[in-house]
Amino acid sequence: MANSIKEQQDILTKLNIHVLNPMQKEAISIIESTTNTILLSPTGTGKTLAFLLPIIKTLDPNCKELQALIIVPSRELAIQIEQVVRTMGSGFKVNAVYGGRPMSKDKIEIKHVPSILIGTPGRIADHFSNDRFSKKYIKALILDEFDKSLEVGFESEMREIINQLPHINKRVLTSATQSIKVPDFVRLDQPKMVNYLKEKVVSKLEVKTVLSSSKNKLTTLLNLLEYLGNQNGIIFCNLRSSVDKVSRFLDKNKLNYSCFSGGMEQKDRERSLIKFRNGTNSILIATDLASRGLDIPELKFIIHFELPRSEEEFVHRNGRAARVVSKGTAYVLRGENEDFPEYVKKPKVVNISKKALRKPQFWETLFISGGRKDKISKGDIAGLFFKQGNITKDQLGIIELKQDCAFVAVPKTIAVVLVEKLNNTRLKKKKVRVTTLIS
Numbered sequence: 001m002a003n004s005i006k007e008q009q010d011i012l013t014k015l016n017i018h019v020l021n022p023m024q025k026e027a028i029s030i031i032e033s034t035t036n037t038i039l040l041s042p043t044g045t046g047k048t049l050a051f052l053l054p055i056i057k058t059l060d061p062n063c064k065e066l067q068a069l070i071i072v073p074s075r076e077l078a079i080q081i082e083q084v085v086r087t088m089g090s091g092f093k094v095n096a097v098y099g100g101r102p103m104s105k106d107k108i109e110i111k112h113v114p115s116i117l118i119g120t121p122g123r124i125a126d127h128f129s130n131d132r133f134s135k136k137y138i139k140a141l142i143l144d145e146f147d148k149s150l151e152v153g154f155e156s157e158m159r160e161i162i163n164q165l166p167h168i169n170k171r172v173l174t175s176a177t178q179s180i181k182v183p184d185f186v187r188l189d190q191p192k193m194v195n196y197l198k199e200k201v202v203s204k205l206e207v208k209t210v211l212s213s214s215k216n217k218l219t220t221l222l223n224l225l226e227y228l229g230n231q232n233g234i235i236f237c238n239l240r241s242s243v244d245k246v247s248r249f250l251d252k253n254k255l256n257y258s259c260f261s262g263g264m265e266q267k268d269r270e271r272s273l274i275k276f277r278n279g280t281n282s283i284l285i286a287t288d289l290a291s292r293g294l295d296i297p298e299l300k301f302i303i304h305f306e307l308p309r310s311e312e313e314f315v316h317r318n319g320r321a322a323r324v325v326s327k328g329t330a331y332v333l334r335g336e337n338e339d340f341p342e343y344v345k346k347p348k349v350v351n352i353s354k355k356a357l358r359k360p361q362f363w364e365t366l367f368i369s370g371g372r373k374d375k376i377s378k379g380d381i382a383g384l385f386f387k388q389g390n391i392t393k394d395q396l397g398i399i400e401l402k403q404d405c406a407f408v409a410v411p412k413t414i415a416v417v418l419v420e421k422l423n424n425t426r427l428k429k430k431k432v433r434v435t436t437l438i439s
Contacts, residue, residue: 010089011053011088015049015088023050023194027054028050028054030192031051031170031172034191035169035170036188036189036191037172037191038172038174039173040175040177040178042176043316043319047176051142052088055068055116055140056085056088058140058170059090065133065136065137066114066116066133066138067116068115068117069117069161071121071141071142071158072149073148073149073151074145075101078096079295081144082095085116085118092114092116095114095118097110097118097123097124097127098120100265100266106127107132110132121154124161140169140172141165141172144174145174146182147175150183158186159183162186171187171191173186176197176315177197177315178195178197205327206327206330206347207330207344207345208332209331209334209347209348210331210332210352212334212335217335221305223352224331224333224352226355227355227356229355229359230282230356233300233328234284234285234286234303236287236288236305236308236317237286238307239306240262242305243286246285250283256282256361257283257285258275258276258280258284260273260284260286261286261289262287273295274400277295277296277398277400278397278398278407278409280363284296292316294320301329302318302320302328303331304317304332307344317330318330363411364410365437366410366435367406367434367435367437368407368408368433369405369433369434370404370405370427371406372402373404374404375429376406377401380428381408382396384427385410385418388421388425389421391414395410395414396409407437418434419435423435
């Protein structure tokens with residue numbers, strides 16, 4: 001027991017977490033002692049760690065086969081969980097598989113079979129049907145954001161996957177909402193419930209209305225962004241076409257932003273999030289795809305440019321702000337003669353006539369053509385920028401390391417100079433390109 005506590009503390013130190021919150025403590029205890037668990041807790045409360053810690057404890061270090069399967073509804077959530085597992089440094093191999101990237105990459109990465117596989121239903125079903133690894137040793141099944149992965153569109157693939165897993169002895173289903181009945185094929189007999197959705201979490205989110213004099217709402221949106229200044233947040237739209245419309249408008253008004261929608265290529269979606277996370281852009285224009293499962297910083301605000309069609313999505317959108325310990329505000333743009341749906345309690349109207357000082361964009365993102373597969377670490381990248389780039393600690397922003405590339409935030413004022421100094425230099429044994437990230 002003492003060893004296990006020490007190992008857990010080592011993992012928390014690597015993740016820069018000092019102490020587990022009450023939900024995580026309760027969830028870990030229940031998952032460890034129970035076959036079937038449903039974990040319900042708001043977005044941003046740490047559900048990923050709450051199921052990873054007890055699941056990793058069940059893995060056999062001597063087994064060279066796949067032992068734990070984590071199914072998620074989106075590519076971004078798969079990538080995020082993979083990154084968390086890698087940072088934990090448990091010693092167990094992990095891979096994420098998902099649509100939108102070449103199948104050849106998956107095949108290369110899972111040739112050496114991981115202990116933990118994370119993926120979207122379609123891609124996992126494909127690997128299952130082609131027998132790319134044994135299913136005999138898979139004992140743990142996690143359905144993260146299960147209310148999305150068990151929706152009608154995914155049902156046949158989920159049924160196909162779960163029916164091929166006869167040896168599961170631990171199931172964990174997680175969500176930030178309580179909205180659907182779990183289908184019988186999941187075989188979730190007498191689950192223990194850990195529910196922190198209502199009585200145990202106090203929201204620090206304020207919801208406010210901003211009135212628009214027309215249905216168009218774009219001018220009102222601009223006024224609101226000027227009122228908010230340099231705070232970071234998400235503008236939510238219902239449709240990809242609305243995302244495009246808002247982005248064209250912000251372009252015209254010379255505001256920096258990132259976009260995120262299902263119509264974008266996977267590479268472009270990832271790079272948009274990187275620039276949002278590292279502060280290159282403080283605004284993300286997105287569809288409901290961004291309402292859950294994304295690794296993004298604490299947000300000060302979200303804006304409902306268009307209200308979602310359901311209360312569930314309204315809750316998920318709002319969950320992106322005021323997470324865990326921070327406070328935040330959700331602004332609802334209300335057009336002329338526009339009625340609120342029943343699920344929105346008429347929030348108070350806010351006056352946005354006062355403008356905040358909007359500082360110029362500070363960070364720029366640089367791309368490096370080398371990553372983990374080249375044995376490059378974040379420390380190696382930092383060393384390159386300090387020694388050959390001659391920058392200070394304060395001038396080195398967030399470093400994101402991927403399998404075959406990396407991204408580094410640096411002050412915009414020195415970005416071009418750094419590209420000139422560092423492009424075509426050696427990092428470990430690899431000659432790397434260093435360029436400004438365009439998209």
